[in-house]
Amino acid sequence: MAGPVSPQTCKKKLYTISWERTLYNPFVRKLVNESCGAFTSLQIKAGTDGQISSSELIKSSHQYRCIMNACIEDLNQAADLANSVESNQALQEMSEIFYKAELVWNLCEILYLENPLGILPHLLEWIRIHFPNAVEETGTVLASPNPGLHESYWKALYGLVFQLRLESATKLLRIHPDFQSEAFQSAYELLKKMPVFSANSTVSAPEFTFRWNHWKEECESRTQAGDFFESKDLELLLEILCGKEEAFEKVGDHFETWYQRMITQLTFTQPTIGTLSLGDEAEQFFASLIGLDDLTSLDATLLAVLRRDTRKVIGEMQGVLDNSWFTAHLADLLYHAGALQSFEDINSLQLRETLLRDYSICLFSHQSLWSVGVLYLDHCPNVGSATLEHLLTRLPCQSEMKATKIISLAERRKLTSVVTSVCRVMGRRALANRRLGAAVAWAVKAQDAPLATYAADAVLKSYLQDSDFTSTDLLDSLGAGLLASDRLAFLGKYREFHRLYNSNDFHSAAGLLISLISSRIAPKYFWTVLLMDALPLLETNPPVFTSEQTYELMQSLQELTSSFQDDAEINPHPNCQLNSDKTMLITLALSRNLAKCFVQQTVCD
Amino acid sequence: MFQARTINAEHKDLIHDVAYDFYGRRLATCSSDQSVKVFDLDENDEWRLTADWKTHAGSVWKVNWAHPEFGQILATCSFDRTAAIWEEIVGESGNSAQSKNQSHWVKRTSLVDSRTNVTDIKFAPKHMGLLLAMCSADGGVRIYEAPDIMNLSQWSLQQEITLKMPVSCLSWNPSFSRLHPPMLAVGSDDTNVASGGKVFLFEYSESSHRWSKAETINTIVDPVHDIAFAPNLGRSYHILGIASKDVRIVILKPPQKDAYAAACPTSQLEILQAAQFDDHHSTVWRISWNITGTILASSGDDGCLRMWKANYLQNWKCIAVLKGDGSGVSPEDGTDRDKAVSAATARYFKLGAISNPNQVPWH
Numbered sequence: 001m002a003g004p005v006s007p008q009t010c011k012k013k014l015y016t017i018s019w020e021r022t023l024y025n026p027f028v029r030k031l032v033n034e035s036c037g038a039f040t041s042l043q044i045k046a047g048t049d050g051q052i053s054s055s056e057l058i059k060s061s062h063q064y065r066c067i068m069n070a071c072i073e074d075l076n077q078a079a080d081l082a083n084s085v086e087s088n089q090a091l092q093e094m095s096e097i098f099y100k101a102e103l104v105w106n107l108c109e110i111l112y113l114e115n116p117l118g119i120l121p122h123l124l125e126w127i128r129i130h131f132p133n134a135v136e137e138t139g140t141v142l143a144s145p146n147p148g149l150h151e152s153y154w155k156a157l158y159g160l161v162f163q164l165r166l167e168s169a170t171k172l173l174r175i176h177p178d179f180q181s182e183a184f185q186s187a188y189e190l191l192k193k194m195p196v197f198s199a200n201s202t203v204s205a206p207e208f209t210f211r212w213n214h215w216k217e218e219c220e221s222r223t224q225a226g227d228f229f230e231s232k233d234l235e236l237l238l239e240i241l242c243g244k245e246e247a248f249e250k251v252g253d254h255f256e257t258w259y260q261r262m263i264t265q266l267t268f269t270q271p272t273i274g275t276l277s278l279g280d281e282a283e284q285f286f287a288s289l290i291g292l293d294d295l296t297s298l299d300a301t302l303l304a305v306l307r308r309d310t311r312k313v314i315g316e317m318q319g320v321l322d323n324s325w326f327t328a329h330l331a332d333l334l335y336h337a338g339a340l341q342s343f344e345d346i347n348s349l350q351l352r353e354t355l356l357r358d359y360s361i362c363l364f365s366h367q368s369l370w371s372v373g374v375l376y377l378d379h380c381p382n383v384g385s386a387t388l389e390h391l392l393t394r395l396p397c398q399s400e401m402k403a404t405k406i407i408s409l410a411e412r413r414k415l416t417s418v419v420t421s422v423c424r425v426m427g428r429r430a431l432a433n434r435r436l437g438a439a440v441a442w443a444v445k446a447q448d449a450p451l452a453t454y455a456a457d458a459v460l461k462s463y464l465q466d467s468d469f470t471s472t473d474l475l476d477s478l479g480a481g482l483l484a485s486d487r488l489a490f491l492g493k494y495r496e497f498h499r500l501y502n503s504n505d506f507h508s509a510a511g512l513l514i515s516l517i518s519s520r521i522a523p524k525y526f527w528t529v530l531l532m533d534a535l536p537l538l539e540t541n542p543p544v545f546t547s548e549q550t551y552e553l554m555q556s557l558q559e560l561t562s563s564f565q566d567d568a569e570i571n572p573h574p575n576c577q578l579n580s581d582k583t584m585l586i587t588l589a590l591s592r593n594l595a596k597c598f599v600q601q602t603v604c605d
Numbered sequence: 606m607f608q609a610r611t612i613n614a615e616h617k618d619l620i621h622d623v624a625y626d627f628y629g630r631r632l633a634t635c636s637s638d639q640s641v642k643v644f645d646l647d648e649n650d651e652w653r654l655t656a657d658w659k660t661h662a663g664s665v666w667k668v669n670w671a672h673p674e675f676g677q678i679l680a681t682c683s684f685d686r687t688a689a690i691w692e693e694i695v696g697e698s699g700n701s702a703q704s705k706n707q708s709h710w711v712k713r714t715s716l717v718d719s720r721t722n723v724t725d726i727k728f729a730p731k732h733m734g735l736l737l738a739m740c741s742a743d744g745g746v747r748i749y750e751a752p753d754i755m756n757l758s759q760w761s762l763q764q765e766i767t768l769k770m771p772v773s774c775l776s777w778n779p780s781f782s783r784l785h786p787p788m789l790a791v792g793s794d795d796t797n798v799a800s801g802g803k804v805f806l807f808e809y810s811e812s813s814h815r816w817s818k819a820e821t822i823n824t825i826v827d828p829v830h831d832i833a834f835a836p837n838l839g840r841s842y843h844i845l846g847i848a849s850k851d852v853r854i855v856i857l858k859p860p861q862k863d864a865y866a867a868a869c870p871t872s873q874l875e876i877l878q879a880a881q882f883d884d885h886h887s888t889v890w891r892i893s894w895n896i897t898g899t900i901l902a903s904s905g906d907d908g909c910l911r912m913w914k915a916n917y918l919q920n921w922k923c924i925a926v927l928k929g930d931g932s933g934v935s936p937e938d939g940t941d942r943d944k945a946v947s948a949a950t951a952r953y954f955k956l957g958a959i960s961n962p963n964q965v966p967w968h
Contacts, residue, residue, distance in 0.1 A: 014612040014623060014634065016652070017910075017927060361897055386839025387897070394896055396628035421731075424674040432676065432695045454755040 022094055023323045024366050027078050031071040031098075032363070035329060036372045038063045043379050046336050054113055057337050061109040064329055068102040100298055101326050103130055104317065107305045108330060111275060112339040118205075119275050121198045123263045124164055131260055134159025138172060148176040154233045158251055161240060162264040166191055178231070186227045187234050190219055190241065197271045205272045212271060216242060243268035258289050259302055279307030310334065310341055314355070328359035328376070353380045357387055364391045374409055385413070392418045397426065400438075420446050427451050436462060437474035440488065444481035452485035459491055460526060464573040469495065490521045497533070510537050510544040517556050527560050528578045531586050538589040547597040554590050557583070607927065612644060612652045618664075626670045629896075633679055635665035641681055641691075643708070655708050656693075661685045666724055672731035675754055679710070680737055682723035688716040688739045692757055713757035718765070719745055725774045732781045736763070738789060740772035746791055746807075748816065764816050768805065770795035773830055776845070780837040785859055789816065790845055792829030803829045804847060806857070806874065820857075820874050825849055831891045835898030844879070844898065848889040852903045852913065854880040854921055880921035884911055900924070 022028055042060045046052040072095050079091035106129070110122040137156040144150045153176070160169040170191050178184055195211045197203075203211075219242050228234040239247035248265055255261035262285045266273055273281065282303055286292065290299075297320050304312035314327050321327075331352045334340040340348040356376050363373030370391070377384040377391075392410055397403035403426050410418035427442030428451070436459045443452035463469055475495055482492040493516055500509035516522045517530055534553060537544050545553070560578055614620060618637035625632055632644040632652065643656040663684030671678035677693035691710045722742040729736035735751040737760075746766040751757060770793045778788035787809040795803060802823035807816045831848035843857040858875040885905030892903045901913045912925040 014614050014620070014632070016610045016612065016632075018608050018610075020608050361899075383839050390836065390838045390897070394628060396630050421674060428673065428676045432693070450753065450755050 019322075019365070021323050021362065021365075022097070022321070023325060023362065023369070025094065027074050027091070028071060028094070029369075030074065031067055032325070032369060032372055034067045034070075035064060035325070036375055038067065039329060039332065039379075040375055042332070042336065052336050054337065057333060058109065058113050061105070061113060061333060064333070065102055065105055065109070068098055068105065072098045072102065097321065101317075101321070104298075104301050104305060104313075105326070105330065106130070107302060108313065108334070111278075111305055111308055112334055113337055118197060118272070119278065120263070120266060120271055120273055124267060127260055127263050128163050128165075131163075131256060133256075134163055134165065135168070138168060141172070142175075147172075154236075155254060158237065158240065158254060161191075161237065162254070162260075164196060164267060166194060166196070181230070183228045183230050183234050186222055187237060190215075190222070190238070193218075194241070209272060241268060258286055258299070261289070262286075275308070279303070279309075282306040310339070314351075323362050324355055324359040328355045331355045332379075350382070353382055353384075356380050357383055360387070361391070364395075370395060371405070371409070378413070385415070388413065389415050389418055393421045397422060400426070420448070424448055424451060427455065431455055431458065440491075441474050441478065441481075444478055444484045444488070447484055449485040453487040456485065456487040456491045457523070460487075460494075460523075461573065464529070464575045469498075486521055487523065490516065490523070490526075493521070501533075501537075506537055506540060506544045510534075510549065513537070514545070514549045514552050518552050524560075525576050527556060528576050528582065531557060531560075531578075532575070532582065535586065535589050538593040541596060542600055543593050543596040545593055545597070547594060547601070550590055550594045550597060553586075557586055557590070607925070609927075610652070614642060614644075616640065616642065621665065622667045624668045624670055627673050631670070633668045633670065635660070635668040635681060637664040639663060639665060639683075641665060641668055641679065641710075643679075643693075643710070656710055658710055660689060660691070660712075661687065667726055669727050669737075671728045671735065671737075674731055675735050676757075678713075678728075678757065680726045680728060680739075682726040682739055684722050686717070686719050686721060686723060686741075688719070688723050688726050690714045690716075690737075690757055690760070714760055716747075716749060716760060718747055718762060719743070721745075724772060727775055727777055729777050729787075730779045730781060733777075733787060738775055738777065740775050740791060742771045742773075744768040744770055744772055744793075746772060746775065746789075748789075766807065766816060766818075768793065770797075770800055770803075773828070774832045776832045776834045778834045778837075778843055780834075780840075780843060784841070785843070786810065788819070788834075788843070788857075790832050790834060792832040792847065794828035794830055796828050798826045801826060803827065803849070804832065804845075804855075820876065822847075822855060822876055824876075824878060825853060830889065833892050833894055833901075835894045835901070836896060838897060840898075846892045846894065846901045846903075848892045848903060848905075850888055851881055851883040852885070852889050852892065852901070852911070853878065854901065854913070854915075856919065879915070879919050880913070882911075882913065882921075882923070884923060884926075885909065 023032055038060060042052075042057075045056055045060075075091050075095035075098065079088050079095065082088035082091055106126050107123075110119065110126055114122050134156065137152055137159055141147050141150045141153055141156045147153065150156075153172075157169055157172050160166075160172065170188060173179065173184065173188050173191065176184060179188070193215060195208060195215055197205075197208050197212070219238055222228070223235065223238050223242070228238055236247055236250060240251070243265065245265075248261065252261070255264070259282075262282060265285075266281070270281075286295075286299065286303060295303075297316055301313060301316040301320070304316060314331060317326050317330075318324065331340060332355075335348055335352040340352060346354075357380055360373040360376040360380075363369040363376070373391070374388060377388045380387070389410075392406055392415065395402070395406055397406055403422050406422050407419050410416075410422070423442045423446030427439050427446060427448065430436070430439035430442055431451075431454070436455060439455040440452065440459060443455050459469070459475070469475065475491065478488075478492065482489050493512060497509055497512045497516070500506075500512060513530060513534055517527065522530055531553065534545075538550075561583060612632075614634050614636075616634065616636035616638050617640075620634050620636045622635050623632060624634075630646045633641060634644075635641045639659050639661050640657060641660045642654060644652045645655045647653050660681050661683035663686075665681050665683045667682050669680045671680070679691040679693075680688060681691065682688040690713045692713050694709045694711055716739065719739070719741040720743060723739055724742055726737060726739040729738065735754045736748065738746060738748045740746045744767050746768065748763045748765075749760040750763045751760050753759060768791070772791055773794035774792045776790045778785070778790070780788070789807040789809075791805045791807065793803045793805075802821040803825050804822040805818055806820040806822070808819040809816050825847060827850045829847055829849045833846045835844040835846065837843065842859065845855045845857060847853040847855060856877040856879045858877065860873065860875070882903075885903065885907045887906035889903050889905040892901055894901055899914060902910055903913070904910050908928065910927040911923055912927075913921050914924045915921045
C-alpha cells in the first residue's frame with residue numbers, strides 16, 4: 001500500500017516498531033553468555049599491556065568456535081522439536097547463519113592467527129572439518145556387501161584424495177577386486193609415496209618442492225607409459241594427482257563449493273603457496289569458475305578473508321548478520337593479534353571499540369541481557385564509561401532488586417551520577433505509592449535534600465493521621481543518613497523523643513523536646529503537636545522542665561499564636577491547629593509547672 | 606528485521622505527537638480532539654490505555670515527559686495559547702467505576718504568558734533542574750523554572766526571548782559537561798525563504814544567568830518543522846537533526862578549549878553539515894533520535910519513516926524505510942552497507958503516521 005497514509009488511520013492507530021534480533025532467541029542465549037566468558041578471560045590474559053601469545057589467541061579462537069558449534073547444535077535440536085513449520089524454518093535458518101559464521105571465523109583464524117608459511121595444510125584442514133562427506137561416503141561404501149563394486153566407490157576414493165586423506169584412500173584402494181593388477185599396484189605405490197606438505201614438518205619448502213616435483217614427474221611418466229591404460233578411473237585419479245585442470249573439470253560436480261575445489265586444486269598444483277598470493281589466486285579462480293557477477297555475500301566475505309581485507313570482512317559480516325556479535329568478538333581477537341589494521345580514518349583501537357560498543361548497545365536493548373553488555377563496555381577505554389552511564393540510567397528499574405543491581409554495578413565503576421539518579425527515581429516512586437519509609441531511605445541514599453524533606457514531611461503527616469509511625473525500623477536504622485535534610489533530622493529526633501518518653505526517661509525527653517523547639521529544627525506546622533506532647537510532662541511532680549525550659553515553651557506558644565495565620569497551610573490537620581481550647585490547656589499547664597519549679601527552687605534554696 | 610505492533614489509540618481527531626517516557630515503557634499521545642492519552646506496558650508487555658483526559662480547549666500539539674527523577678510529569682502545549690503541567694496521582698481514584706488500572710492526572714499549573722498558539726514545549730535535561738522551554742507562533746521563546754522541585758504549581762518565568770519570526774519547534778542540547786555551555790536550538794516554520802536562516806542556537810551564560818543567541822544556521826532557509834539534538838555519549842561535538850523540506854544533520858563543534866580560547870570566550874561554534882537527504886521527496890515533519898544518538902528516524906509526506914545511521918566517520922546512510930502502517934520496505938541500497946553499520950539500538954521510534962500535521966491548520 002503506497003502513498004501517504006490517510007488521515008483516517010492517523011487518528012486511530014499507533015505502531016510501535018522494534019528490531020528483531022537473533023541474539024534475543026532463547027536458544028542463542030547460551031552463546032551470548034558463554035562468549036562473554038571467553039571474551040573476558042581473553043581480556044584478562046591480554047592484561048593491560050595487551051601482550052598475549054599467538055597460541056593463547058588460537059585457543060581463544062577455538063573457544064569461540066566451540067561456542068558457535070554448540071549453538072548450532074542447540075538450534076538444530078530445537079528445530080527438530082519445533083511444533084510448527086515456521087518455527088522449524090526460522091531455527092534452521094538461524095543455525096545456517098551460525099554455520100556460515102563459524103566457517104568464516106575458522107578461515108579468519110587460519111589466515112590471521114596461524115603461521116603464514118604453510119597455509120595450505122591449514123586450509124585443507126578447514127575443508128576437512130566443514131565437508132566431512134568424503135568420509136561419510138567411504139563409510140557407506142565400506143558398509144555395503146561388495147564395496148569394491150559399489151557405484152560410489154570411485155567418488156568416495158576421489159573425495160578422500162581431494163582432502164589428502166591418503167591413508168584412507170590407500171585402504172579403500174586395497175579392497176578393490178582388481179587390486180592385484182599392475183595398474184592398481186602402481187597407483188597404490190604412487191599414493192603411498194606422495195610427499196605431503198605440513199606446517200610443522202622438518203622439511204624446508206624448497207626441499208619439499210624438489211621431492212614433490214620428482215614424485216609428480218614419476219606420476220606423469222608412468223601415465224605416459226600407459227600403466228593405467230586399462231582403467232579409466234585410475235587414469236583420472238592420476239590426472240588428479242598431477243593437478244590437471246581437465247581432470248578437475250570432469251569431477252567438478254564432486255565439489256559442493258568453489259572454495260573446496262580451489263583448495264584441492266591448489267594442493268595438487270601449488271602446495272607451498274603463501275598467504276600473500278592466496279587472495280589473487282582465489283579471486284581469479286572464483287572469476288573463472290563462477291564469475292564475479294554471481295558473488296554471494298558469503299563468497300565475498302571468504303574472498304575478503306583470503307585477501308586479508310579486514311575492513312571488507314567486517315563490513316560484509318555486518319551486512320549479513322542482524323547483530324554485531326560476530327564482528328565485535330572477531331575484531332577484538334584480531335586486535336589482540338595485532339592483525340586489525342588501522343585505516344587512514346580510524347585506528348584499530350577505535351574500530352574495536354566501536355564494534356564492541358555496538359554489540360553492547362544491542363544487548364542493552366534486551367530486558368535481561370543488558371548485564372552482559374556492561375562487561376563489554378568495561379573494555380572500551382574511550383567511550384565505555386560515558387556509554388555505560390547513559391545506558392544504565394535508562395534501564396527501567398521496575399523492582400527494588402533490579403535497582404540495587406544497577407546501583408552496585410554503577411558503584412563499582414564509580415558512576416555516582418547513575419547511583420543518584422536511580423535512587424531519586426526509586427524514591428519518587430516509593431513516595432507516589434505511599435511507601436514512605438522506603439522513600440526516605442532512597443532519598444537519603446541519593447543525598448537529595450528536597451526529596452528527603454518531602455518524604456519526611458509525608459511521614460510526619462501520616463503520623464498525625466494515624467498517631468503512629470509506619471516503617472519505624474527503616475527510620476531508626478538510618479543513623480547518620482538522617483543528616484540528609486533538616487526535616488529528616490527532626491523526624492529522627494522526634495522518634496527519639498518518643499522512645500525516651502516510652503522508656504520513662506522524662507528528663508531526657510523534656511530536654512530533647514525543648515531543643516527541638518528552640519533550635520527551630522521543628523517545622524512550624526508541627527509546633528502545636530510538640531506543645532501538646534509537652535502537656536503530660538508539664539503535669540509531673542516534681543517537674544521535669546526547669547523554669548528556663550518553661551519560659552522557652554511559653555515563648556514558642558506566644559510566637560505560634562501571633563504568627564500562626566501567616567504561613568498557615570490551606571488544610572492543616574486538626575492536631576496541628578492551635579485553637580483556643582488547646583492554647584488554654586497549654587497555658588494552664590505551663591503556669592502550673594512554673595509554679596512547681598518556683599516551689600522546688602525555694603525548697604532547695 | 607522489524608516487529609510492528611499496533612496500538613488502537615482511538616483519538617477522535619489527528620494525533621500530533623507521541624512521546625515515550627525516559628524508559629520507553631510509557632507512551633503519551635496528544636491530538637486535535639484536545640485530549641491526551643497515556644499507554645503503559647503491562648506485565649505481559651502489552652500496551653494498555655491507563656489515562657485519557659481533556660487537557661486543553663484547542664488542538665494539543667506536543668506532549669513531553671519530564672525526567673522520572675522529578676516524578677511522573679507531562680507537559681502539553683496547545684492552540685489555546687496555553688501550556689500545562691500534569692502530574693500523575695496513584696491510588697487516589699476511589700471511584701469504583703474506574704478500573705484499577707486507571708491512573709489519574711492532575712493539572713498542576715497553566716502557563717498563560719503566550720498570547721498566541723504555543724507550538725512546542727520541552728523539559729530541559731535533568732542536570733539543569735526542573736526547567737522547561739516553550740515557544741509560540743509569535744516568535745516567543747520562554748524558559749520556566751520550578752524553583753522547588755517538590756512543588757509543581759509554582760513556575761517562574763526565567764527568561765523570555767522574542768524572535769522576529771514564528772517559532773515551530775525547539776530542542777535542548779542534552780550534553781552535560783563543563784566544556785559545553787547549556788544550549789537550546791529553536792526552529793522557525795516561516796515560509797519566507799528571504800528572511801534568512803531558520804535555525805537559531807542559544808547559549809546560557811553562567812556568569813550573566815541569561816540565554817543569548819550564539820548562532821544562526823544560515824544554510825537552512827526553508828521552513829523548519831522539527832529539530833532535535835542527538836543524545837551525547839561522550840562526544841566532544843553536538844549533532845543536530847533538522848526536519849525541513851529535507852532531512853538535515855548538522856554538527857556543531859565547540860571551539861577548542863585551549864589557553865587562547867579561554868582568553869576570548871566569545872569564540873564561535875563551528876557549524877558543519879554532515880548530511881542532507883531528500884529521500885522523502887516531500888516535506889519532512891518529524892524527526893527523532895534513538896537513545897544512544899546513533900540512529901535518526903524521520904517521517905515525511907511520502908508516508909514513510911526512514912532511519913539514518915552514521916559510521917564512525919559521520920558518514921550517514923539510510924538503513925531502513927518503513928511504510929506508515931509499520932510494514933517494511935528494504936533500503937534502496939542494500940549492497941554497500943559496510944559503512945552504515947546496521948546494528949541499531951533503541952527499541953522504539955516515533956512513526957510516520959502519527960505525525961502528519963500537514964492536514965492541520967497551523968495558522
